[in-house]
Structures are given as structure tokens and as C-alpha cells.
Amino acid sequence: MKKIVIDPITRIEGHLRVEVEVDEEGVVQEAYASGQLFRGIEIILKNRDPRDAGLLAGRICGVCTNSHFRAAISSVEDAYDIKPPDNARIIRDLMAMALFIQDHVVHFYHLHSLDFVDVTSALKADAALTSLQALKYSKNPYRNSATHYTEVLAKLQNFVKAGKLGPFANGYWGHSAYKLTPEQNLIIISHYLEALKFQTNISKAVAIFGGKTPHPQSIVVGGVTSVADMLNPQRLNDYIFSIKEAKEFVERAYLSDMKLLATAYRNEIKEGLGRANGNFLAVGGYAFDEEQKLFSSGVIYGHDFSKIEEFDESKISEEIDRAWYSGDSIDNEICYTDLNEDGTLKTAKSSDKYSWIKAPRYDAKSMESGPLARVLVSYLKGNKLIKPFVDEFLQDTNLELMDLSSTVGRNAARAIESLYVCEYIFKLVSRLLQNIKYYNTDTWTKYDFEKLPKSAKGRAFFEVPRGVLSHHISIKEQKIQNYSVIAPTTWNASPKDKEGKRGAYEEALLGIKIQDVTKPLEVLRVIHSFDPCLACAVHVIETKGKELGMYKIKTL
Numbered sequence: 001m002k003k004i005v006i007d008p009i010t011r012i013e014g015h016l017r018v019e020v021e022v023d024e025e026g027v028v029q030e031a032y033a034s035g036q037l038f039r040g041i042e043i044i045l046k047n048r049d050p051r052d053a054g055l056l057a058g059r060i061c062g063v064c065t066n067s068h069f070r071a072a073i074s075s076v077e078d079a080y081d082i083k084p085p086d087n088a089r090i091i092r093d094l095m096a097m098a099l100f101i102q103d104h105v106v107h108f109y110h111l112h113s114l115d116f117v118d119v120t121s122a123l124k125a126d127a128a129l130t131s132l133q134a135l136k137y138s139k140n141p142y143r144n145s146a147t148h149y150t151e152v153l154a155k156l157q158n159f160v161k162a163g164k165l166g167p168f169a170n171g172y173w174g175h176s177a178y179k180l181t182p183e184q185n186l187i188i189i190s191h192y193l194e195a196l197k198f199q200t201n202i203s204k205a206v207a208i209f210g211g212k213t214p215h216p217q218s219i220v221v222g223g224v225t226s227v228a229d230m231l232n233p234q235r236l237n238d239y240i241f242s243i244k245e246a247k248e249f250v251e252r253a254y255l256s257d258m259k260l261l262a263t264a265y266r267n268e269i270k271e272g273l274g275r276a277n278g279n280f281l282a283v284g285g286y287a288f289d290e291e292q293k294l295f296s297s298g299v300i301y302g303h304d305f306s307k308i309e310e311f312d313e314s315k316i317s318e319e320i321d322r323a324w325y326s327g328d329s330i331d332n333e334i335c336y337t338d339l340n341e342d343g344t345l346k347t348a349k350s351s352d353k354y355s356w357i358k359a360p361r362y363d364a365k366s367m368e369s370g371p372l373a374r375v376l377v378s379y380l381k382g383n384k385l386i387k388p389f390v391d392e393f394l395q396d397t398n399l400e401l402m403d404l405s406s407t408v409g410r411n412a413a414r415a416i417e418s419l420y421v422c423e424y425i426f427k428l429v430s431r432l433l434q435n436i437k438y439y440n441t442d443t444w445t446k447y448d449f450e451k452l453p454k455s456a457k458g459r460a461f462f463e464v465p466r467g468v469l470s471h472h473i474s475i476k477e478q479k480i481q482n483y484s485v486i487a488p489t490t491w492n493a494s495p496k497d498k499e500g501k502r503g504a505y506e507e508a509l510l511g512i513k514i515q516d517v518t519k520p521l522e523v524l525r526v527i528h529s530f531d532p533c534l535a536c537a538v539h540v541i542e543t544k545g546k547e548l549g550m551y552k553i554k555t556l
């Protein structure tokens with residue numbers, strides 16, 4: 001048995017280490033995912049005014065700032081039973097939806113695409129042939145002239161002439177796991193460069209109501225402060241324009257690139273490469289009228305698509321048996337023991353602790369959350385809105401629903417979801433306009449802080465780009481007594497629990513064949529497909545076994 005350690009895994013947010021054990025054939029037999037960065041934002045939140053929770057919790061991550069900001073404020077509102085007005089909810093949703101699109105596109109092109117695309121092969125592409133080939137995956141491909149591809153080729157050649165590949169340096173170029181033709185490689189590289197401009201544009205949409213990322217300021221307990229933006233038709237128009245532009249790119253570049261990948265990597269999909277244990281968790285959300293929600297909630301166990309259980313938050317627990325925590329108080333709970341005396345990593349023994357990430361479990365099972373979970377749960381629960389988007393993708397690629405549970409499928413789910421979100425964002429905008437038209441311009445629910453209960457507990461669950469996010473707050477004497485976060489990456493990148501059950505990353509790596517142990521491209525593909533955010537994932541907890549609402553923390 002040979003061990004391969006990748007530390008750090010790059011092109012992700014934060015610091016992740018992955019260790020795999022491979023047999024003589026190079027097939028992964030065991031895996032350990034380790035969050036390598038201690039954070040501790042919850043400690044900073046203690047004894048603060050609950051109204052400041054949003055601004056402080058937003059600092060958990062520079063990428064997912066908006067998600068934490070909103071979840072923190074919502075958990076305080078839940079504790080005090082304050083209901084923000086419809087307009088405030090819509091504005092928060094509009095910011096969140098724009099973030100979905102931004103996050104997904106940036107993730108694929110800038111953090112993940114080079115696991116599938118060989119830049120050096122693209123240099124051999126024929127520009128005219130590339131333009132023809134792109135038509136196989138889209139009726140109207142994005143920037144598809146031969147002249148444009150010639151320009152992209154010239155850019156790439158300039159990098160090479162300068163003796164470096166710039167943003168494309170240090171790839172495993174020429175690896176036999178790369179399957180695209182030079183022309184297919186060039187199509188995606190062209191979109192990689194276009195996506196750099198895309199992310200500037202879509203960030204403006206978030207900024208219109210939220211202020212510049214990563215310092216949003218407009219969400220407050222009880223509502224939002226962006227009243228003037230809401231009532232200014234030009235601001236709403238700017239928002240709509242940004243989303244329309246984004247939709248063009250998502251439809252004509254991102255989604256068609258997924259069809260390209262699904263065709264070229266069909267064998268890997270059919271073999272189920274990168275599939276985890278088939279347990280999926282989605283909490284749903286984003287209602288745009290009284291009846292319909294963008295995402296449905298539900299739980300799938302072991303790929304049993306015939307039975308979708310209802311989500312029940314009381315089934316969530318967290319374990320720290322294999323994480324660097326111990327003891328029963330916040331002061332002595334850190335227990336960092338990374339190396340054995342001989343310098344090898346402490347992972348193998350069932351008592352070894354190996355990550356700063358805790359192990360959240362649902363009904364004692366490890367779960368995958370994220371776009372794949374959302375798409376599967378929504379589709380299988382008969383969410384009529386998402387169904388045509390999924391059906392069209394499966395039809396165009398001649399795949400089945402089960403095939404989405406794979407490395408490439410996880411990406412496809414993200415692209416399907418992006419287009420779907422672009423489509424329905426406009427309904428939310430219409431609802432906002434409708435409210436304004438009928439003189440409903442409330443953006444804040446008035447309350448007197450001094451008269452609110454002195455002690456309260458609250459929580460908020462949201463679907464955010466990477467999966468299920470929950471914030472849990474306990475307030476005493478008008479101060480934050482305890483705070484806890486379970487981020488999407490906490491679910492997906494969790495270490496083993498005391499029964500040895502692996503987290504989703506670890507499950508997904510099992511059985512992967514690594515062709516060259518010095519260039520473990522196959523491992524990167526699987527891990528990147530989850531869109532890891534390690535900055536978000538690590539959180540300390542109060543391990544006294546206190547109950548924070550319905551959220552139970554398990555002690556050793």
C-alpha cells in the first residue's frame with residue numbers, strides 16, 4: 001500500500017490536505033480529508049451584541065461573506081421572532097441568487113476546468129475547426145468566430161514565448177487522463193478567459209443591493225437598508241442587465257461546456273467515478289410566490305431515488321472523535337496532534353485525529369450537500385420548475401439521473417442550477433416591482449431592542465452555492481452566549497466519525513485509479529468537483545453538550 005499526500009490542494013478556497021492509500025494497481029483504498037486551518041470566529045462572536053452577528057460572522061469567509069452575513073442575521077431574527085418584510089426577503093434573495101451564479105462560474109472555469117482541459121494541447125487547435133466543433137454543444141456558442149479563437153491562441157502562445165504559462169503554470173499537462181481534442185480544449189480555454197470578465201459583471205449585481213463584496217453592509221436585523229436602491233428604477237435595471245448578460249454566458253458557454261465534458265468523459269461518468277455514498281441533504285428555499293420554491297428540501301439515502309425523506313433538523317449531530325478537539329470546555333478543547341514520532345501523518349488508527357473540520361452527521365450518516373443534492377432532491381420531489389432543465393441536459397447528453405452522481409455530474413448539476421437560477425431570478429424581481437407598484441415599500445420590521453427577550457435561541461438554514469449552511473445562536477442577557485456554524489464544506493469535507501464512517505470527499509475518492517502517483521490528477525478532479533471552501537468549513541464548538549435550539553452537539 002502506497003500513501004500519497006497532497007498538501008495543500010490548490011485552486012480552492014482555504015487550505016485542504018488529502019491523503020490517499022493506493023494499492024499496487026494505483027486504486028485508492030482509503031482516504032483522509034483534512035482541514036488545515038484553524039479559525040475560531042465563534043469565539044470572537046461571544047459576548048457581542050446579537051445585532052452585530054452578521055458583520056462579524058461575515059468574516060468567516062471572503063468568498064461566502066454574503067451567505068454568512070445573511071444566515072447570521074436570520075438566526076438572530078429567528079431567536080427574537082422578528083419577521084422581515086417581503087421586500088427585504090426578496091432583496092436578500094436577489095443578492096444570494098447572483099452569488100450562486102458568480103460562485104458556480106468562477107468555480108468551474110478558474111478553480112476546476114484545468115483538471116479536464118489541457119492548455120498545452122489547445123495550442124495545437126485549428127481555429128476554424130474549433131468554431132465548427134463548438135456547434136455540437138450549443139446552437140449559438142459564446143464568442144464562436146474563428147477570428148476570436150485565433151486571438152485566444154495568440155494569447156496562449158505569448159504566455160509560452162515568455163517562458164511561462166501565467167495562470168496556467170504548474171498543471172499536469174500531457175497527463176493521459178486528459179481526453180479532450182485540441183479544439184475542445186481551446187473552446188473551454190476561450191471561456192476561461194471570458195469568465196474573468198464575467199465575474200466582474202456579476203459581482204456588480206450583488207453590489208447593487210449589498211455593497212461591495214467582501215464587505216456587504218445592507219442586511220440588518222429586521223430587514224435591509226438598501227431602500228433607495230430598491231426604489232430607484234435605474235438600480236433595478238442595472239441588476240436585471242447584469243443577470244441577462246450572465247444568463248447569456250451560462251447558457252451559451254458554461255452549460256454547453258458541461259455537455260462537451262459529459263460527452264468526452266462519458267466512460268468516467270458511466271463508471272460512477274467520484275460518486276460518494278449516495279446520501280444527499282437539501283434544505284430547500286427561495287420562494288418566489290406563496291406556493292413555489294426554487295429548491296425543494298429532502299433527504300436521499302444510498303442513491304435510493306424512489307424514496308425521499310422529509311428533512312428534519314433535529315436529526316443533525318456533530319462529532320469530534322477524529323477532529324482536533326477534545327475535553328469539555330472551550331478553553332482546553334483544542335487537541336492538535338498531526339504527526340507521529342517518525343514524521344508520518346496521524347490518520348490511520350481509529351483513534352487518530354486528523355482535521356480541524358468536525359463531522360456533522362444526519363441521522364448518524366455522512367451526507368453530501370451542494371448543487372448535486374439540490375438538483376436530485378428537487379427533481380425527485382417533482383419540482384416542476386427545475387425538471388425541464390434537468391431533462392434537457394440528460395437528453396442532450398444521453399445520460400440518466402444516476403449519472404449525475406459523479407465528478408463530471410456534480411459539475412453538470414452546478415451548471416444546470418446556474419441557468420435555472422438565472423431564469424427564475426426575474427420572477428423575484430417582478431414580485432418586488434409588483435410590491436412597489438402597490439405602495440408596499442417596507443424594508444424593515446420595527447422592534448425595540450430593549451424590549452426583546454433577554455435570552456433566546458435561534459437558527460437559520462439556507463441553501464448557499466456550495467450546499468447547506470446553518471447558523472445557530474444562543475443569546476443570554478442580550479449578548480451572544482454561544483454561536484455555531486455548519487457550512488457546506490463542513491458536511492462534505494468532514495473527517496471520519498467514531499464508527500469510521502467517511503465524509504463525502506473521502507467516500508468519493510474510494511476506487512479511483514491513479515495512473516501516475518507523482519501526478520495525482522484524478523484525486524484533484526474529485527475533490528475540486530465539490531467546490532471546497534475550507535475557510536468556511538472549520539468551526540469550534542462548545543462541547544459541553546448544550547442544546548442550541550434543535551441542534552445537538554455530541555460530546556466524546
Ligand code: NI
Binds near residue numbers: 013065533535
Ligand atoms: Ni466560504
